[in-house]
Amino acid sequence: MRVWDAVAEVLRLEGAQQLFCYPSTPLIDACASVGIKPYICRQERVGVGMADGFARVTSGRQTAVFAMQSGPGSENAYPGIATAYADSTPVLLLPQGLPRERSSLQPNFDSARAFSAVTKSFERVTAPELTIPALRRAFHQLRSGRPGPVMVEIPSDVGAADCGDKVDYRPIGTLRSAADSSDVDRAVGYLAEAKRPLILAGAGVLYAEAWDELKELAMTLAAPVATSAGGKSAFPENDPLSIGVASLTAGDHTVDLFRRADLIFAVGASLTRGSILTPNVPIGTKLIHTTNDPRDIGKSYFVDCGLVGDARLVLRQVLDALRGRRIARTVDEVGGEIRQARAAWLDRWRTRLESASVPIDSYRVISEFMSLVDPAKAIVTHDSGSPRDQLLPFYVATQPHGYLGWGKSHALGTGVGLAMGAKRARPEQLCVHFMGDGAFGMTGLDLETAARTGLPTLSIVFNNSAMAVEQNSMARSHELFGARSLTGDYSEVARALGLHSERVDKPGDIAAALRRGRDATEAGKPALVEFITADELAFSNFFELGR
Numbered sequence: 001m002r003v004w005d006a007v008a009e010v011l012r013l014e015g016a017q018q019l020f021c022y023p024s025t026p027l028i029d030a031c032a033s034v035g036i037k038p039y040i041c042r043q044e045r046v047g048v049g050m051a052d053g054f055a056r057v058t059s060g061r062q063t064a065v066f067a068m069q070s071g072p073g074s075e076n077a078y079p080g081i082a083t084a085y086a087d088s089t090p091v092l093l094l095p096q097g098l099p100r101e102r103s104s105l106q107p108n109f110d111s112a113r114a115f116s117a118v119t120k121s122f123e124r125v126t127a128p129e130l131t132i133p134a135l136r137r138a139f140h141q142l143r144s145g146r147p148g149p150v151m152v153e154i155p156s157d158v159g160a161a162d163c164g165d166k167v168d169y170r171p172i173g174t175l176r177s178a179a180d181s182s183d184v185d186r187a188v189g190y191l192a193e194a195k196r197p198l199i200l201a202g203a204g205v206l207y208a209e210a211w212d213e214l215k216e217l218a219m220t221l222a223a224p225v226a227t228s229a230g231g232k233s234a235f236p237e238n239d240p241l242s243i244g245v246a247s248l249t250a251g252d253h254t255v256d257l258f259r260r261a262d263l264i265f266a267v268g269a270s271l272t273r274g275s276i277l278t279p280n281v282p283i284g285t286k287l288i289h290t291t292n293d294p295r296d297i298g299k300s301y302f303v304d305c306g307l308v309g310d311a312r313l314v315l316r317q318v319l320d321a322l323r324g325r326r327i328a329r330t331v332d333e334v335g336g337e338i339r340q341a342r343a344a345w346l347d348r349w350r351t352r353l354e355s356a357s358v359p360i361d362s363y364r365v366i367s368e369f370m371s372l373v374d375p376a377k378a379i380v381t382h383d384s385g386s387p388r389d390q391l392l393p394f395y396v397a398t399q400p401h402g403y404l405g406w407g408k409s410h411a412l413g414t415g416v417g418l419a420m421g422a423k424r425a426r427p428e429q430l431c432v433h434f435m436g437d438g439a440f441g442m443t444g445l446d447l448e449t450a451a452r453t454g455l456p457t458l459s460i461v462f463n464n465s466a467m468a469v470e471q472n473s474m475a476r477s478h479e480l481f482g483a484r485s486l487t488g489d490y491s492e493v494a495r496a497l498g499l500h501s502e503r504v505d506k507p508g509d510i511a512a513a514l515r516r517g518r519d520a521t522e523a524g525k526p527a528l529v530e531f532i533t534a535d536e537l538a539f540s541n542f543f544e545l546g547r
Contacts, residue, residue, distance in 0.1 A: 048080025049417020204268020240335030
């Protein structure tokens with residue numbers, strides 16, 4: 001048995017049913033031989049995104065793996081890995097490395113040096129007999145503690161070597177811990193005393209699958225719940241206590257309640273100050289912070305009470321300790337306040353959400369999409385830039401993992417891979433990504449992967465023929481040389497790649513085009529609907545919570 005065959009057998013034992021990959025690496029054939037289907041992308045960063053989306057939707061409980069060749073393959077995968085690292089996504093990366101004698105020679109790409117900065121752990125297998133121990137350590141890293149990408153590089157000469165006639169390996173479980181009971185008691189005392197507590201839920205709630213406990217806590221405290229961009233969908237946004245996402249953009253009511261809170265309970269959030277997608281905790285607000293990574297506690301703020309542990313276990317501890325405590329607020333009172341404030345915010349945006357202007361207003365597309373799609377049967381994601389900033393506060397996510405929010409590392413074009421990975425994980429769901437013309441230019445050709453591999457996603461392209469966010473920073477260069485201008489007919493490109501595609505330039509045609517796109521995916525064909533939109537900058541409370 002070669003080392004590659006042993007790796008494939010370990011993946012099979014760990015439950016991997018697919019290998020996201022790009023040639024050439026012998027692991028592809030080795031995995032195929034044990035029944036693991038290859039999903040071959042067009043470029044490595046999209047393949048990493050596919051594994052990333054799969055991992056997010058399955059809460060990291062199913063093996064998400066990407067394999068690539070040495071040198072250029074690893075180099076092209078870097079932005080996808082950086083995004084997974086920034087968003088703490090548990091992806092196993094298995095690059096083929098250069099032969100051992102060449103791995104440290106200049107100017108060869110040095111994976112150990114390059115990837116140590118953007119992986120939770122990196123290990124190079126230097127001898128055949130070290131393969132199984134390296135994989136055991138890798139899966140422990142994937143399954144426990146703060147999630148993140150883990151890399152095991154196998155030099156080509158090691159991969160081809162013999163490693164015996166059987167694999168001595170057993171699957172790795174998940175290790176979880178709860179918080180110190182005295183810290184829980186102190187936190188509960190603060191929660192019971194607070195007049196206006198607010199819960200901020202991050203992606204850790206989704207990975208811990210703690211959404212039921214989160215909802216129970218919100219009801220017990222009668223507390224509003226906001227989410228970070230990564231935590232969007234951890235709490236149903238049609239619940240009376242939801243105030244939506246507190247991120248780069250947010251609703252008026254979200255900003256107001258966030259700033260008026262006298263206590264913020266951050267659950268499963270890193271609270272990384274300075275990240276444009278993470279809200280800043282107002283000065284003077286009491287802060288309880290729970291995360292499974294102790295490095296997050298006190299990283300950006302003085303913390304009144306830190307709880308280190310798995311979000312689900314910690315929330316259950318808090319709920320048990322709250323039992324019998326009297327809370328003066330009621331869900332009806334707080335929910336009524338939220339409902340009125342949210343309605344006033346939506347009224348302020350009504351003209352944009354119902355706009356009949358030409359070129360099409362992007363908010364009209366978002367509104368029509370929300371009227372058409374059942375969020376309980378859809379997984380929605382975005383790309384960087386305007387589509388993300390417009391969509392985040394308005395789309396109402398109602399099921400866990402029904403929205404994949406990301407963006408701490410701004411790799412334009414990431415949404416294409418995420419949507420395909422989500423579709424692989426949940427084929428019964430409508431998997432949609434919103435993107436701009438800039439993002440299409442980065443990764444649009446990989447929509448052919450969706451057609452070729454049977455992953456029928458729906459792509460919604462806002463084509464304003466410009467880099468809109470750069471209006472201010474590139475004003476002079478655009479005036480002199482048209483520097484912000486972009487061109488292209490993306491529906492024609494999509495049609496050539498095997499997708500159902502349409503181009504829409506009239507507001508009255510939006511709903512029907514979206515419906516046909518959705519129907520095409522249900523029939524098994526990926527679809528792209530391109531909307532000719534206005535070159536404008538209008539976002540709800542842009543960066544207000546980042547100040």
